[in-house]
Amino acid sequence: MRLEAKPAPSLAATLAYPAGAVLVTLLSSSLLVLAAGASPFSVFALVAKGAAGSQFALLETLTRATPLIFTGLAVAVAFRAKLWNIGAEAQLYAGAVVTVVLGTGALPLPAPILIPVIMIAAMAAGALLLLGPALLKTRFGVDEVVTTLLLNFIVLLFVSMLLEGVLKDPMGLGWPQSQRVVADAQLPRLIQGKRLHLGFLIAILAAAIVWVVMKKTTLGYEMRAVGHNPEAARFAGIPVNSVLMKTALLSGGIAALAGFSEVAGLKGNLTLDLSPGYGYTGIVVAMLAMLNPLGVVASAIFVAAIFVGADAMSRTAGVPSYIAEVMVATALLTMVVAIMLMRFKVRWR
Amino acid sequence: MPDTTDSPIVLRLSGITKRFGTLVANDAISLELGKGEVVALLGENGAGKTTLMNILFGHYVADEGTVEAFDELLPAGDPRAALDAGIGMVHQHFTLADNMTVVENIALGTQSPWSLRFNRAAARKRIAQLSQDFGLAVDPDRPVSALSVGERQRVEILKALYRDARILILDEPTAVLTPPETEALFRTLKMLVGKGLSIIFISHKLGEVMAVSDRVLVLRGGRLVGERRTAETTRKELAALMVGQEVAAPSVAPAKRGEALLVLESVSTAPSASGSRLDQATLALHAGVITGLAGVSGNGQSALAALIAGTERPVSGTMRVAGEPVSGWSPRAALAQGIARIPEDRHAVGTIGDMSVTENVISERYRDRRFSRRGFIDWKAARAFAEELIRDYDVKCPSPEARIRLLSGGNMQKLILGRALDPDPVIILANQPTRGLDVGAVAYVHRRLLEARQKGAAVLLISEDLDEILALSDEVCVMFKGRISPPSPRGARSIQELGEMMAGQGLEAAA
Numbered sequence A: 001m002r003l004e005a006k007p008a009p010s011l012a013a014t015l016a017y018p019a020g021a022v023l024v025t026l027l028s029s030s031l032l033v034l035a036a037g038a039s040p041f042s043v044f045a046l047v048a049k050g051a052a053g054s055q056f057a058l059l060e061t062l063t064r065a066t067p068l069i070f071t072g073l074a075v076a077v078a079f080r081a082k083l084w085n086i087g088a089e090a091q092l093y094a095g096a097v098v099t100v101v102l103g104t105g106a107l108p109l110p111a112p113i114l115i116p117v118i119m120i121a122a123m124a125a126g127a128l129l130l131l132g133p134a135l136l137k138t139r140f141g142v143d144e145v146v147t148t149l150l151l152n153f154i155v156l157l158f159v160s161m162l163l164e165g166v167l168k169d170p171m172g173l174g175w176p177q178s179q180r181v182v183a184d185a186q187l188p189r190l191i192q193g194k195r196l197h198l199g200f201l202i203a204i205l206a207a208a209i210v211w212v213v214m215k216k217t218t219l220g221y222e223m224r225a226v227g228h229n230p231e232a233a234r235f236a237g238i239p240v241n242s243v244l245m246k247t248a249l250l251s252g253g254i255a256a257l258a259g260f261s262e263v264a265g266l267k268g269n270l271t272l273d274l275s276p277g278y279g280y281t282g283i284v285v286a287m288l289a290m291l292n293p294l295g296v297v298a299s300a301i302f303v304a305a306i307f308v309g310a311d312a313m314s315r316t317a318g319v320p321s322y323i324a325e326v327m328v329a330t331a332l333l334t335m336v337v338a339i340m341l342m343r344f345k346v347r348w349r
Numbered sequence B: 001m002p003d004t005t006d007s008p009i010v011l012r013l014s015g016i017t018k019r020f021g022t023l024v025a026n027d028a029i030s031l032e033l034g035k036g037e038v039v040a041l042l043g044e045n046g047a048g049k050t051t052l053m054n055i056l057f058g059h060y061v062a063d064e065g066t067v068e069a070f071d072e073l074l075p076a077g078d079p080r081a082a083l084d085a086g087i088g089m090v091h092q093h094f095t096l097a098d099n100m101t102v103v104e105n106i107a108l109g110t111q112s113p114w115s116l117r118f119n120r121a122a123a124r125k126r127i128a129q130l131s132q133d134f135g136l137a138v139d140p141d142r143p144v145s146a147l148s149v150g151e152r153q154r155v156e157i158l159k160a161l162y163r164d165a166r167i168l169i170l171d172e173p174t175a176v177l178t179p180p181e182t183e184a185l186f187r188t189l190k191m192l193v194g195k196g197l198s199i200i201f202i203s204h205k206l207g208e209v210m211a212v213s214d215r216v217l218v219l220r221g222g223r224l225v226g227e228r229r230t231a232e233t234t235r236k237e238l239a240a241l242m243v244g245q246e247v248a249a250p251s252v253a254p255a256k257r258g259e260a261l262l263v264l265e266s267v268s269t270a271p272s273a274s275g276s277r278l279d280q281a282t283l284a285l286h287a288g289v290i291t292g293l294a295g296v297s298g299n300g301q302s303a304l305a306a307l308i309a310g311t312e313r314p315v316s317g318t319m320r321v322a323g324e325p326v327s328g329w330s331p332r333a334a335l336a337q338g339i340a341r342i343p344e345d346r347h348a349v350g351t352i353g354d355m356s357v358t359e360n361v362i363s364e365r366y367r368d369r370r371f372s373r374r375g376f377i378d379w380k381a382a383r384a385f386a387e388e389l390i391r392d393y394d395v396k397c398p399s400p401e402a403r404i405r406l407l408s409g410g411n412m413q414k415l416i417l418g419r420a421l422d423p424d425p426v427i428i429l430a431n432q433p434t435r436g437l438d439v440g441a442v443a444y445v446h447r448r449l450l451e452a453r454q455k456g457a458a459v460l461l462i463s464e465d466l467d468e469i470l471a472l473s474d475e476v477c478v479m480f481k482g483r484i485s486p487p488s489p490r491g492a493r494s495i496q497e498l499g500e501m502m503a504g505q506g507l508e509a510a511a
Helices: A011-035 A040-052 A055-080 A088-103 A111-140 A144-164 A198-216 A218-228 A230-235 A240-267 A278-288 A293-317 A323-343 B049-056 B079-084 B102-107 B120-133 B149-162 B179-194 B206-212 B235-243 B301-309 B331-336 B346-350 B357-361 B379-392 B409-421 B439-454 B466-472 B495-502
Strands: A002-005 A344-347 B009-020 B023-034 B038-042 B064-069 B087-090 B167-171 B198-203 B215-220 B223-229 B260-268 B281-286 B290-294 B316-321 B339-342 B427-431 B458-462 B475-480
Touching (some): A011 A323, A055 A198, A055 A240, A088 A111, A218 A230, A218 A240, A218 B357, A278 A323, B009 B198, B023 B049, B023 B198, B038 B235, B049 B064, B049 B167, B049 B198, B079 B087, B087 B149, B102 B149, B149 B179, B179 B198, B206 B235, B223 B235, B260 B301, B260 B458, B281 B290, B301 B458, B357 B409, B379 B409, B427 B439, B475 B495
Parallel strands (some): B087 B167, B290 B458, B427 B458
Antiparallel strands (some): B009 B064, B260 B281, B260 B316
């Protein structure tokens, strides 16, 4: 078996291959559903219904997609420059910590000023968190996969320490949770009485901005050049290390917005289960979108739909909701294969 | 032409056709190779030579046609079968693992994956014997990254011999060699055929084809356009067959020597990973003058090129550009000083393969007002520039949006040349500017360099092709062990004298 390079794929192929990947994912996970003793059709119908079958379901899916758009964008930006940021989870928590530190009454400002100030501070925290690994990479050649991955655990333990210590809510009946952010620091709901909040629109806006940055600006051009061929980029006079720093700042900052938006928009306070692995799922989201910022929005909604739909399905069909994890993981694998098939023709002898 | 020798046929290609989309890379090509015979495959870049050999070697699957080695049909698309049948290939771009030693590289893949121990001593002994038998001197214990290009090629040949190759395919083997190295290679080839091996020698250099082959097959546009016995043909006839028309040599007007634009005074650089460095090198590039730099590869040419290109800085000595000592030297600073750079490796350094032609041609100047405003790239202007270069430099490419990886070497080089020469540079660094290009593209590159010289640019031509240096240069310097000889004017030294200087004679004493 061998691979032959293909010319650039057409738009139809660019859409058809990911669709094929999703189809293969559904087919292979139906085997598991069968093993659990249920009918794949009714289970997938229930997943679809649970994800988009009602206004409530749809809004719930978009709410769940919001942090995934941020982490997916963060990963897409970094991977484009071949900066392997596996630490979106840690950057998310950094943003969340800053949000509760500044949002619980420390800054007596009105909402239109307070919210942007907190947002910028949260982004700065996430950006700084990724700057360390990026500096170690450019200065000493330390592999950023290792440093960013391990920082996730360090930051999570650090947050745990804060929640048992200085950030612990004195009125929290001993639970490891922070105080709630003040009303002026909360993101408004988009529809009265529903959970979907302004964070979703901020995420869409972020995706649009990232798309413009990558496509239209010199920075985006530099990032792509550095990602494709750092040696040629350096020869052409592109400051490779400084581009990697800027990429790290951008990626870390966007990932931190996920934490900011979850605290200020949804949860109101910080707990250790703020993120059920949104940082890691962001990698799947970015890969499914083939690192395209606008594609990230679509793939984040798709992944969120599977999670939300599977929750609803498990309540009625009795198939464990862990099927969602399997489906998302399978989707990543099939997508990686689809990307390869899109770029190469496979010759069987 | 029927084969008139009595030697048995060891390799037979019949009616090989290979299409890539609408492009027919090979059109019903047949060839026979006899035992102990050297067949040259001559043709311009893109004529289909490399495709044909990739099919023979199992890297591509032919759409039509068959390959027989030693009267056995080879299964298509199986390099292992080709290896087992005794076919060895030395690629134009080497396929060696840089971080492993010569012994490890040669033995790689010959050991059973289940054997726990690597019998290094036996492998080492066999390699030493082979390298002695065939005059392929190379230190078996050095990592490949520390070897010169010439040495790497020897490792590739040894690799094939180690696997008991009886048919050896050499793809543009002399592109990277000096005249003495080329002669040594030819002696090696003679020895190999003397011991019963058969050789296919792929080249576009007529002189070498005439010197080394018994028979010549000429390819043009994917078809076999001629077959001649070497003894019965002439360079002129072959050249005409190859390009389909007669080629004129460049005419060189006398130089108008201007002021020194770039001066190195006893400049040394830190050794690079490959050990290339400058050792108190002195050089002056004058306006309106092409300075040719001859030398065996690995004597500091890459370090000199890196220094002028801005990717390397001097650790001692003075480097002046336009009279001023440089400070904060970088690729960007070099570009700002009007230095055009044509890098040695157009795939790894000169272009970003997965980006489009448009994106590649602005890579050195995307910050100029012409191509960007307030951090936003003006893609319309960029695309217009790409179209302009494609037109002016006669580049064959599907569209400015095509990934540059899809272009042939010659077209890629034309784009690099256009990118470098468009801003009317005052200093031009041309490092192996014609390596691997066909006759037509070589003539084109030469003409452009001469034009730039007429306009008053100072040109440094680094080349391993001594003929090229002698044809173009107003002054010739020789590089040896990181030092540069004083320049000698055009015609002042013979090829023999230069060859001796390249081997270090008279330079070490002077240094």
